[in-house]
């Protein structure tokens with residue numbers, strides 16, 4: 001079980017949230033329950049647990065003791081009543097959205113989303129008649145105008161993958177709630193160390209735990225946090241019956257990642273600021289998108305909503321060819337999708353993470369240019385990251 005807190009510091013909570021002392025032997029780390037099923041003491045107990053009349057483990061697709069500790073730890077770090085773990089970020093997102101909508105409903109989204117999230121929305125529309133629209137959420141009048149009586153969910157990434165635009169959660173939540181909709185926020189790029197959307201009016205927060213939460217590029221996982229009532233509903237519906245469950249090993253690794261989350265996010269932020277300054281002054285870089293930019297137009301909102309920039313930077317070079325030359329020339333950064341781990345990663349959204357988005361939507365609504373490159377700034381020495389970019393940019397004719 002995760003302990004109830006008498007300490008306030010995030011750094012303390014993220015280390016002590018997983019309190020295994022209720023387990024046997026007093027192990028300091030959480031025991032790893034590599035089991036698919038649980039033995040009932042007698043038939044009556046088995047029946048009572050299936051009927052929901054008695055607490056207790058039934059089957060690891062429904063709950064697992066190691067995963068349970070992670071769920072409670074994530075709820076505490078995000079300031080939620082409850083958490084639920086999934087086998088991937090997309091598993092969490094699909095379970096939440098499918099639970100919230102039915103045919104004929106409408107989802108209003110930020111005008112930028114991870115490519116597969118857009119793919120999921122397209123599938124829900126084409127196969128199940130759930131409509132969705134993207135809207136520029138820097139214009140609240142436009143958001144209000146796009147709400148429909150059928151709008152059940154307002155779905156937001158902030159900062160947006162990959163353009164890093166920031167959305168005012170408090171303002172959007174007021175519009176969503178006034179229209180009878182729930183606000184779902186994907187907090188993957190920030191983590192609860194840098195941003196806690198529930199404090200700004202979100203109803204549910206989702207994460208790709210694959211990224212900063214695990215922090216070491218060695219797992220795929222997802223998490224949702226929110227009200228206990230909603231997450232209990234999810235557990236026995238779109239988790240249990242669709243089945244995108246998190247394995248106990250992944251939960252154990254994420255709990256280990258959480259212990260250094262605050263340290264790692266501080267270093268990701270620090271390194272990203274140095275890399276941003278380098279890129280912003282480079283003659284071959286035409287535009288840089290970074291929430292930590294000192295002249296960022298949304299400074300007031302960023303200061304109110306975010307504790308730091310995180311480690312993500314997007315920037316444009318003149319052409320797609322120039323971008324490819326750059327990506328083919330890095331030697332320290334790795335040319336790979338994903339983000340949020342110790343290794344600096346570089347990728348090309350238009351042809352990789354967002355290739356699934358129709359070109360007109362990708363370019364005209366999401367603002368993803370063909371020359372846009374996305375950098376997940378890692379934990380290497382910043383001088384080495386910059387020297388690597390310097391030699392790679394020099395290769396652009």
Ligand SMILES: C/C=C(/N=C/c1c(COP(=O)(O)O)cnc(C)c1O)C(=O)O
Nearest residue numbers: 088089090114188208210221337338353
């Ligand atoms: C290759 C994956 C990338 N992203 C993923 C992602 C997911 C989906 O998370 P799983 O990959 O299902 O854990 C959810 N939410 C956000 C904001 C994401 O960036 C990527 O961008 O590089």
